[in-house]
Every structure is written in structure tokens, then in C-alpha cells.
Amino acid sequence: MRSLILLLSFLCLVNCKEDKTSETELTTTGSSNYTISFENAAHHEAEITATFKGLKSGEAAFRMSRSSPGRYAIHEFAKNVYNVKVTDGKGNVLETTRPDPYSWIVNNHDGTIIVNYTLYANHGDGTYAQVDETHAHLNMPATFMYAPSLENDTFNIEFKPRKDLNWKIATQLKLVEGNTYSADDLQYFMDSPTEISDHMLRSFEVDGQKINFALHHNGTAAEFDAYFEKVKKQSYNKRPFLGNYQLTITVNTHF
Template sequence: MQKLVTATILSVCFLGTPLAQAQSKAEVGPAVQYAVSFPNAVHHEARVTATFAGLPKGPLHVRMARSPGRYSLHEFAKNVYYVVATDGNNRPLSINRPDQYGWDVTPGPDGKVVFSYTLYGDHTDGTYAGIDQQYAHLNIPATLCYATGLEARPAEVKFDLPATWKVATQLRAGADKNTFTAPNLQYLMDSPVSLGEQQVRTWPEGDQTIEPGRVVSGTGGRP
């Protein structure tokens, strides 16, 4: 019994070390990369590309969510069309449609699937996506696909935007002003995005200056 307790303690301690954390992160796999652009916003469309890399053999199960995160059912895949899948060298991959809300794609030898589609969004609310020439509100379950089994992977979302548009979201800042990250699928799906000519208000609070979602100066709070 003493040996079992000691082994358990050592295991817990090891899992807290940087080496263990690095190994755990490596086991998750490379980040899922999304690119979102609006070449046909006048017709309420966005073009979305999701890149899944480091994949094992066998079909990749790509899905659209069926709920915005509450007890109601919404088939978001109904607004997805012009679906194309390629490998990392732009060679086409076959797509199987097992049901109305998903696609199965077998990766090529490079273990990568580049999954692209057009999204239609003409309803701005807390459930769907709304897109036009002035503004885009993206509820992420209605916007971005995901792959089953890769839910623990981090995500990176890059927006290709008109020059005057800005991004408002709780997603974390990435490599440039239009790139954002999430530590996993759950965080990504719970992060709506507002795109357009934003008006941001700041206000003082004690020794801090507050901007919605973060502290921009001062000695307290969290950046």
C-alpha cells in the first residue's frame, strides 16, 4: 500500500513539471487552423478553410455543431455548401456524407486535410451568423466546423478583413491583429466574434483603465 501511495504522489508531481506539460501538449497534436474571409459578403457569404494536420490513418469525421450550446437543436450544416477537401499539396480528397451534418474525409499520405466551404449567414442573433458588407457577427458553432477526436487541440483563427474592420472577441490574441487562438474546441465554440468598424469605449476604474474584456493599464486586474 505504501508503494502505491508513493508512486501516485510521484506521478502527480511529475505531471506538474514542464517536461510532462510539454509531452501532454505534444500528444494533443498540432493546432487546427481556420481561415475566414468574406469575398461575397454582399450575398451574406463567408469562405471558411479548416486545416487539420498530424492526422492518423483512417477517415477524419468533420462536423458542424447541431446546437448553439443550449437545450435547442439547430442544424447549422444546412448553411454550408461548396465543400472541398484537399491534402497539403492541394490534391483533392474524396468526401463521404454519412449524414446531414457531417463529412468523412480520408487524409492523404501527408496526414493533412484542408477542408473548405462557403457559409451562408443572414441572421444576426445569439445562435446563427449574420454577414453583410458592413458587419459580420459570427456565432462560432454556426460558423466553424470541427473534427471529432480533435476536441482537445488548440485552434488558430485568421480573419481576412476589409481594411476598416476590427475584431471584437474573447479569443486570445495571436501572431497579428487579425489572428486569434483558443486552447481547445470548448473555448473556441464559446467565443462569438464581432467584425466591422467597431466603436470601443474605455473608462477609468480606480487606478485602472478598463476596456471591455480586459484591463489596458493600471497595476491591478488581469491583462
């Protein structure tokens, strides 16, 4: 078998979620909503719309992350964002100020801020995002702006995969309907890397927990099945350490 060069992203979700206080529930009335499309994937671009709703009056901030879960170096993901356009919920253009290289400040909004921007993604190492005509591999902190004041609110995202390239979606985010997914808060959203491609998919169960294995690669189905059996074996061996987890594994592999 030809050698494998692997880039793995493990996405783990604990079934027993931390309870939120009633005070937090009463104050979480906003939402962050995204769409992402890949018309210009050939030039490593994604077009993103972020809609932040339920913002309090006065100054509001949104920003790009500077680092990524499991990685401690500063990356300044805002350097790959351009064509930023900001409006309110009625379509009125809003002026922004930049207190630092990774943040935007807006005043005089109507409780809703809509941000359209282009992402350049051509460094698919697991920390950054990668977009081309073979796939879109999205590390969320490297891809999506967020409003810090809405971090405890719902996050919704509609992916628009390239139908002409037979792209499908592999993610641990909760399926809402169609190509729309959700997360309960910012932390879960940012820790949910997503693979959109013409990948292969296999599933199995460990102690009643379903594990989905998505593989984007240039090999054959037989090679995928052989590798899948090795992954299954490792998953069974790690049961004492994983506990009660739902696990999704996405792998980008070049044969």
C-alpha cells in the first residue's frame, strides 16, 4: 500500500453537558448565525456572512480568534480576512473602528449586525483552514468571526457545499435540517472542525456510542476500509480513557 500522510482532527463531545444557571438562561436572548459558500474555491476563498442578533444597545464588538483549541501559539487569524462589509438589520451601512488588528467596534446599530467578508484559506494544517476544489477543511477559529457578548447563545451555520463537486458535510455540530447545523455556545462551536468534500464515511459503535469516520483521500474504497479497521481497533483499545463520549473523526489523507 502506498504511504499515508495524515492530518487528523479529533472532535469529541461529552454527552453529559454542564448545566447552565437560570440567570444565564434568562440573559441569553441573542444568536450568531452564519452562512459560508465556496464559489471561488479555486483561489482558496470562502464567502461568509455572520449575523449577530440580540445585541444590547450601544457599542458592540466582533472579532476573529487569535488562537485555536489545543494550540497555544498566537496565529492572528484576522490576517486572512478581507472585503469586510458591515450593516445593521435594515441594511444600513455601519461604520467600524479597529482598536486592534483582530477586532471591530460598531455603534448605532439596531440590535443586529450583519458582517460579510472573504476568507483566504490555503494552509490546511489543522490550525488554519483550507479551501480548494478538492475540499473545504474548516477550523472554526480560523474561519468565523464572533461577538463576545453572544458567547453563551446559540450558534447556527448553513454550509453551502459545492454540488458540482459532490461535496458532503462531516461535523460534530448538531444537524438542524438540510445543510444547517447548530451549537449551544461559542466554546462548542469553536471546537467543531468541519470537513466538506467528496469524502467516504463509515460508522461503528463502541459501548453504545456511535463513532463516525469521514475520510477525504485519493485512495480506493478498499484502502479506506483497511484503514478504517485500524481506526476501529484503536477506538476499542481507548475505551477506558474515553468514557461516555460521542466521537466524530475526520481525516484528510493523501495517498
